[in-house]
Amino acid sequence: MILDWEISVMTRKEMEELIADYAFGRLDKETYEAYSKNLVNYPDIAQEIEDTKKVFAKIESMDFNGIIENRTRNLSVKVNQRRISKKSKNSTSFLIKFGVPAAIIMAIAITIFKGGVGDKSETNDESQTGFRQKLQNVVVVDANVESILDYDYLSLSSQIYVAESNDMQINELVDYILTDNKEEKIQIYNQISNMVPATDYQIYDDIDDLKEDEFQILLKEIENVQI
Amino acid sequence: MTALSLEIDSALVKEYIETGSHRAANEIIRTYRKFVFATALRYVEDYDDADDVAQDVFIRAFDSLAKFEGKSSMKTWLYKITVNISLNYIRKRKILSIFSFGSNENESGYASDTVLPDQSLENSEFERDFLKILSELPEKQRETFALRYFDELSYEEISKLLGTSIGGLKANYHQAVKKITNRINDIRLGD
Numbered sequence: 001m002i003l004d005w006e007i008s009v010m011t012r013k014e015m016e017e018l019i020a021d022y023a024f025g026r027l028d029k030e031t032y033e034a035y036s037k038n039l040v041n042y043p044d045i046a047q048e049i050e051d052t053k054k055v056f057a058k059i060e061s062m063d064f065n066g067i068i069e070n071r072t073r074n075l076s077v078k079v080n081q082r083r084i085s086k087k088s089k090n091s092t093s094f095l096i097k098f099g100v101p102a103a104i105i106m107a108i109a110i111t112i113f114k115g116g117v118g119d120k121s122e123t124n125d126e127s128q129t130g131f132r133q134k135l136q137n138v139v140v141v142d143a144n145v146e147s148i149l150d151y152d153y154l155s156l157s158s159q160i161y162v163a164e165s166n167d168m169q170i171n172e173l174v175d176y177i178l179t180d181n182k183e184e185k186i187q188i189y190n191q192i193s194n195m196v197p198a199t200d201y202q203i204y205d206d207i208d209d210l211k212e213d214e215f216q217i218l219l220k221e222i223e224n225v226q227i
Numbered sequence: 228m229t230a231l232s233l234e235i236d237s238a239l240v241k242e243y244i245e246t247g248s249h250r251a252a253n254e255i256i257r258t259y260r261k262f263v264f265a266t267a268l269r270y271v272e273d274y275d276d277a278d279d280v281a282q283d284v285f286i287r288a289f290d291s292l293a294k295f296e297g298k299s300s301m302k303t304w305l306y307k308i309t310v311n312i313s314l315n316y317i318r319k320r321k322i323l324s325i326f327s328f329g330s331n332e333n334e335s336g337y338a339s340d341t342v343l344p345d346q347s348l349e350n351s352e353f354e355r356d357f358l359k360i361l362s363e364l365p366e367k368q369r370e371t372f373a374l375r376y377f378d379e380l381s382y383e384e385i386s387k388l389l390g391t392s393i394g395g396l397k398a399n400y401h402q403a404v405k406k407i408t409n410r411i412n413d414i415r416l417g418d
Contacts, residue, residue, distance in 0.1 A: 017400075072278075076253045080253075
């Protein structure tokens with residue numbers, strides 16, 4: 001029990017600072033009792049406390065805590081969903097940021113490589129569509145070895161589609177074929193025969209892959225060749 | 228902030244960092260969602276925006292939970308993140324409002340969407356008035372009032388959050404309560 005003479009006198013400033021805490025019951029027991037006793041000396045502060053209590057009774061009745069509770073009920077679900085979505089976006093954005101440019105660069109490199117840099121023959125100017133790709137694999141060369149050497153430049157270059165190329169370009173080989181040097185011709189023939197499929201089987205195999213309209217195009221090309 | 232709650236926070240943080248536990252994450256959200264949302268609401272003054280901000284706060288918090296050293300309480304840490312994100316949100320909103328014609332950036336979002344099914348129109352209007360009055364207070368007074376009245380923090384805790392002396396906080400709190408009381412009385416007398 002606090003005796004009257006033990007109650008400390010509180011200044012106006014001290015009293016004003018604790019108006020709200022007193023009105024809302026936030027003071028500890030001893031301070032509350034001391035404040036209550038001092039209140040008699042400050043009637044205006046007592047009135048302010050009454051006004052505050054009335055207004056805040058209304059605020060209390062609004063149950064803001066309940067409103068916020070209602071609003072945040074599903075917050076954890078929303079947060080978890082966004083975190084999952086963010087993780088998949090991160091991997092997608094990584095793919096878009098690095099994967100797509102890398103894929104484009106690779107596609108360009110493959111196109112250039114397959115396009116055959118430096119090959120100036122008429123057939124190499126054609127775009128590398130599926131059909132042309134097949135055509136490239138078809139060696140339309142007469143299996144008769146000796147007759148190769150009789151082909152002129154144009155007919156040979158338009159007929160021979162080499163499956164695999166060595167370092168020497170086909171045009172250069174054709175040029176050599178036109179020389180009179182028989183030994184050279186034989187050497188060149190050997191090089192050409194190494195470049196083309198060794199057996200007719202491979203040739204016919206590739207031809208079998210052609211569709212009818214593709215084959216017709218091939219025939220037309222051959223028709224233009226003088227043998 | 229009791230010693231026990233600090234201990235619980237540390238345990239949850241540890242569990243989350245070590246295992247990425249959904250349980251720990253959900254527990255942290257459950258414990259602080261109202262505090263974070265209410266703080267965001269005081270800044271952005273719109274329930275939907277506050278919802279967005281609150282989500283951003285927890286996502287940011289979980290992303291950087293490993294950096295939480297436990298020197299301050301989780302509440303303090305989340306409060307600072309919430310204020311930062313809220314202020315950024317307000318800035319973005321202002322910039323966007325420049326480019327969207329016809330929208331009123333000053334219009335508070337506290338309006339009609341706050342009416343709950345069991346809430347009367349009078350109550351919803353009072354709620355809107357009260358929140359508007361709150362938004363008109365200077366930031367330090369508003370935050371001191373809200374942290375003391377709604378969140379029931381001690382002056383010491385509020386001092387750590389706001390960087391204001393305890394004497395200053397008491398004065399701020401008194402001023403805020405007095406203004407709110409006077410403004411609401413003015414509105415009611417005007418009705």
